[in-house]
Amino acid sequence: MLTLRIAAAVLVLVVSANGLADASVASSSEGEALGRPEAKMLYLRLSSPGGQHRDLFSMNLDGSRKRRLTWDYAAETSVVWLPDGRRIGYARFDGNNNIVVMNADGSGKRNLTTRGATSPTWSPDGTKIAFHRSAGPTGKFSIRVADADGGNERDLKRCCWPAWSPDGREIAYSARRGVHITSSDGSGDRTIARVPLVGCCLLWSPDGTRIAYVYGGVLHVMNADGTHRREIDAPGITVQTPAWSPDGQWIAFSDTTVANNRRHSTIYLVRPGGKNLHPITHTGAGGRTPAWSPDGRRIAFVSHRDGNDEIYVMNADGSNQRNLSNSPDADVQPVWQPVR
Numbered sequence: 001m002l003t004l005r006i007a008a009a010v011l012v013l014v015v016s017a018n019g020l021a022d023a024s025v026a027s028s029s030e031g032e033a034l035g036r037p038e039a040k041m042l043y044l045r046l047s048s049p050g051g052q053h054r055d056l057f058s059m060n061l062d063g064s065r066k067r068r069l070t071w072d073y074a075a076e077t078s079v080v081w082l083p084d085g086r087r088i089g090y091a092r093f094d095g096n097n098n099i100v101v102m103n104a105d106g107s108g109k110r111n112l113t114t115r116g117a118t119s120p121t122w123s124p125d126g127t128k129i130a131f132h133r134s135a136g137p138t139g140k141f142s143i144r145v146a147d148a149d150g151g152n153e154r155d156l157k158r159c160c161w162p163a164w165s166p167d168g169r170e171i172a173y174s175a176r177r178g179v180h181i182t183s184s185d186g187s188g189d190r191t192i193a194r195v196p197l198v199g200c201c202l203l204w205s206p207d208g209t210r211i212a213y214v215y216g217g218v219l220h221v222m223n224a225d226g227t228h229r230r231e232i233d234a235p236g237i238t239v240q241t242p243a244w245s246p247d248g249q250w251i252a253f254s255d256t257t258v259a260n261n262r263r264h265s266t267i268y269l270v271r272p273g274g275k276n277l278h279p280i281t282h283t284g285a286g287g288r289t290p291a292w293s294p295d296g297r298r299i300a301f302v303s304h305r306d307g308n309d310e311i312y313v314m315n316a317d318g319s320n321q322r323n324l325s326n327s328p329d330a331d332v333q334p335v336w337q338p339v340r
Contacts, residue, residue: 038065040104040337041300042079042088043311046330056090057331058104061313063324069106077333078119083126085338091118091131099131099150104337112150119161122148123168128184130162130171143173145184156186161201165224166208174202179213181224192226206248210272214239219253221272232274241289245316246296248272252280254288254301267301267318280318287312291334300324300334 040058045068047053054075059066070076074094082089082101089112092100099120102109112120116134123129127148132141143162146153156162159175164184172181172192179193179202195215203212204224212221217238222229232239232251242253251272256265265288270277280299281287287301300313303323311325311334325331 039339041311041324042069042081042333042335042337043325043331044076044079044333045327046309046332056088056106059324061324063322063326066325067106069102079333079335080120080122081335081338082122083124083338089120089122089129091120093118097134099129112146113153117144121162121164123164123184124166125168128168130156130164132160132162143171145171145186154186157182157189163202163204163211165204166206172202172204172211174213179211179226192224193220193222193229195220203242203244205244205272206246210248212242212244212251212272214242219251219270221251221274230274232270232277234268234270234277237268243290243292245292246294250316252290252292252299254290256288263304265304267299269316280314280316281321282318289333291336292316293336294339300336302332302334 039061041061042056042058044054045057047055053073054077056069056076056079057066058069074092076090076092078091080089086104087101088104089099089101092098096115097118098111099113099117100109101112112129118132120129120131128145129148130143130145133144134141141160142158143156144153145156157173159173161174163172168184170181170183172179178191178195180189180191182189209224210221211224212219219232219234219239219242220229221232237255239253240256242251244251250269252267252269254265254267256263265286266279267281267287267290268277268279287303289302291300297316298313299316300311302309303312306323308328309330309332310323310327311331312321312323314321
């Protein structure tokens with residue numbers, strides 16, 4: 001057992017047999033383990049049948065101090081922390097479909113875009129934003145890039161799911177003829193995988209050397225230049241919502257099946273090379289949409305085990321699962337505040 005002191009907190013780190021770190025923090029707030037007194041988690045609350053009405057909430061990492069950040073009849077989605085960890089961006093569906101930025105406490109809301117913009121993603125340095133924009137009555141999407149304040153908007157490429165490389169120099173995206181990479185100014189476009197249009201999303205590894213994506217319910221991992229593309233063998237599993245661990249050593253994902261009109265979800269971990277596939281939630285409504293904490297010690301997820309969707313958190317090995325949101329409404333899409 002290795003004990004490290006970080007600020008006022010004592011971190012006890014136990015490495016389990018499968019190589020995952022189990023962490024516990026002896027302090028008055030879990031946020032102190034991330035280097036700040038009150039680090040936050042964002043999530044969406046669905047307050048109407050079918051989830052058409054969504055509002056954005058935040059809470060401390062121990063589930064305390066829940067705060068509603070939006071108060072309207074629009075549907076918020078694609079919620080992200082900006083790289084500085086002090087502001088929040090999201091897409092607002094209200095008939096106009098704009099991208100909105102606000103402060104972490106919900107103040108200072110302003111539109112960055114005009115009608116038809118969705119799925120925002122910021123460059124790692126926070127100076128640029130890429131997003132989808134629908135192209136008129138055809139409904140076709142193009143990828144747009146703009147300055148962080150919404151100015152200097154320009155067309156980048158046709159189609160879907162822009163993903164910034166960790167160094168911010170390139171953007172991966174999906175098109176009908178395959179997976180492409182282009183520089184952030186649109187030059188140097190190249191096809192790195194000739195597969196049909198893949199669904200959301202393309203995921204760079206934290207070190208920028210690999211890209212993961214899902215096609216046909218199967219997880220694929222390849223080098224960032226398109227070489228060594230391989231399927232991750234997971235018989236009987238339909239891969240959804242994959243997420244790289246911050247150290248790039250694991251990929252978490254969920255699998256959801258429906259039987260007897262009930263939804264059954266499980267979260268798995270696997271090595272990027274395909275080894276050591278194993279579940280870390282085991283109950284019938286065990287969990288979906290895994291989201292790693294910035295330090296890689298915990299995973300937030302959504303579970304229906306208490307009769308409605310709630311935000312849970314667990315250690316990265318699946319231990320110590322606990323309900324954070326504790327609400328009669330449906331809570332989904334947890335997003336950890338980045339460490340800066």
